[in-house]
Amino acid sequence: MSRKVILVLLILFVIILAWQETSQAATSWEKVVDKIEGILRQSLNTYRQGDAEKARGLVNEAYFGFFEKEGLERAILSKHSSNRAALLEYKFSNIKKLMGNQVPVPEVEQAITELTGMLREDAARLDGPQQQNPLENFLSSFLILVREGFEAILILGAIVAYLVKSGNQRRIPTIYYSAGLAVLASIVTAIVLQLVLRLSGASNEILEGATMLLAAIVLFAVSHWMVGKAEAKSWQRYIEDKVQGSLSSGSALALGAAAFLAVYREGAETVLFYQALLNNAAGAAGLVWLGFAAGILALAAIFLLVRYGSLKIPLKPFFLGTSLLLYYLAFVFAGDGVKALQEAGVAGATPVPGLPAIDFLGIYPTWETLLPQFILLAAAALGVICQRRQALAGRSGHTPSANP
Structure with missing residues (x-):
């Protein structure tokens, strides 16, 4: 009986996965990074104006609203490595920490530039022709x-x-x-x-x-x-x-x-x-x-x-x-x-x-x-x-x- 239940659940699992929006064209990860960079630059300007709390909120929006929600983190984890995904997570957290510690603006700007550069490298690899390898x-x-x-x-x-x-x-x-x-x-x-x-x-x-x-x-x-x-x-x-x-x-x-x-x-x-x-x-x-x-x-x-x-x-x-x-x-x-x-x-x-x-x-x-x-x-x-x-x-x- 238990084997039948597990089989039914696996079939249901497959059906619901297939029900997801599988007919969509492949996402342009470069465009996702464009959105992330835009929000991070907005966050930098907000921090420059003295509102560190709002700036940190914008970093959260870039991370949760685009890096995670748009699937870029999962794509990097599945296509590259968990270490790379973890390093990028740390970079987002570090920017928020720098803002919370009220460090000079150039230091925050450097951290944002480094993060967006890494994201663009990954987006280029994900959007590249080698990703069409069926294997x-x-x-x-x-x-x-x-x-x-x-x-x-x-x-x-x-x-x-x-x-x-x-x-x-x-x-x-x-x-x-x-x-x-x-x-x-x-x-x-x-x-x-x-x-x-x-x-x-x-x-x-x-x-x-x-x-x-x-x-x-x-x-x-x-x-x-x-x-x-x-x-x-x-x-x-x-x-x-x-x-x-x-x-x-x-x-x-x-x-x-x-x-x-x-x-x-x-x-x-x-x-x-x-x-x-x-x-x-x-x-x-x-x-x-x-x-x-x-x-x-x-x-x-x-x-x-x-x-x-x-x-x-x-x-x-x-x-x-x-x-x-x-x-x-x-x-x-x-x-x-x-x-x-x-x-x-x-x-x-x-x-x-x-x-x-x-x-x-x-x-x-x-x-x-x-x-x-x-x-x-x-x-x-x-x-x-x-x-x-x-x-x-x-x-x-x-x-x-x-x-x-």
């Missing part, structure tokens, strides 16, 4: 889906394997239904953001940041809970406490929430990525869908590898490995979540000199993104210490009966 449309589509879905599939595979290993197979449909509901929620969110409410990019970033932070909390809680079951004796006691291996309602809810948030976290953004990709695929939309299908197969292979491969792993390594995986993803989500809130302008950005950005770890050179990660490290260390003490106490309590 690029296939690869971009494939990599978007794999990149955005990889973490979610790892989480789903680990949770399902855990349920099988613990004798809770009857809870597996809950995980599949949660993931399917997240796909539907992602589609609805994308439609609401893009077509109905026409919300600003800031609202999208706030939603994304809040979702990732919530996911980080849930994943950390599940990770901590699994560490406590790593010892064979602890697991045996746990099984004995649960009639026929059933989970408590609270535990099942936490696992379902983890599955939902893992998929929903990037779902709406993935829909928007594909909209931008299809709008610029010209006559190669079929290869975009071929890349989408290949991405689905790749994610299915990853899921099956985690799902069935992990069942052959002994109990203790399985729980420790799964816990570490979920903790790693919680750590990454914490940094990425705060970064999204920084882009929305609702969180500060205090730079950490000399610290490089490490995208795959969710580490960014600001104190605000590092703070929740420090908290997670401290909480993990404290949890391990407490669990070790409990394990030692349990062993000492059995010592007298073990010796005559």
Whole structure:
């Protein structure tokens, strides 16, 4: 039954993606950059006149209203690299920071000139004839889906394997239904953001940041809970406490929430990525869908590898490995979540000199993104210490009966 539900959801996903404005001609990115530069120059003039707050608002308009909303950021991310897109995001934020610090006008002007120069370089590459290479449309589509879905599939595979290993197979449909509901929620969110409410990019970033932070909390809680079951004796006691291996309602809810948030976290953004990709695929939309299908197969292979491969792993390594995986993803989500809130302008950005950005770890050179990660490290260390003490106490309590 769960497979049928997932298949229906995937078909619905494809239909709604196809429903997006795929018949449009490819966007002229040079014209988008013209609009961005015009607003940034207007912002510079406003700053020169002494109104820093209004000037910062105009920078936000250039970023959210054109760089994000027109799809330039997604095009750069999918066609070039996430590092390039992240660097451009930082350049926008830096201009606002310079204005907030009341630096001299020439310094702000230099930052704007540098940003627009980079944007024009990217626009020239995106508008160039090499972008009509059909293979690029296939690869971009494939990599978007794999990149955005990889973490979610790892989480789903680990949770399902855990349920099988613990004798809770009857809870597996809950995980599949949660993931399917997240796909539907992602589609609805994308439609609401893009077509109905026409919300600003800031609202999208706030939603994304809040979702990732919530996911980080849930994943950390599940990770901590699994560490406590790593010892064979602890697991045996746990099984004995649960009639026929059933989970408590609270535990099942936490696992379902983890599955939902893992998929929903990037779902709406993935829909928007594909909209931008299809709008610029010209006559190669079929290869975009071929890349989408290949991405689905790749994610299915990853899921099956985690799902069935992990069942052959002994109990203790399985729980420790799964816990570490979920903790790693919680750590990454914490940094990425705060970064999204920084882009929305609702969180500060205090730079950490000399610290490089490490995208795959969710580490960014600001104190605000590092703070929740420090908290997670401290909480993990404290949890391990407490669990070790409990394990030692349990062993000492059995010592007298073990010796005559």
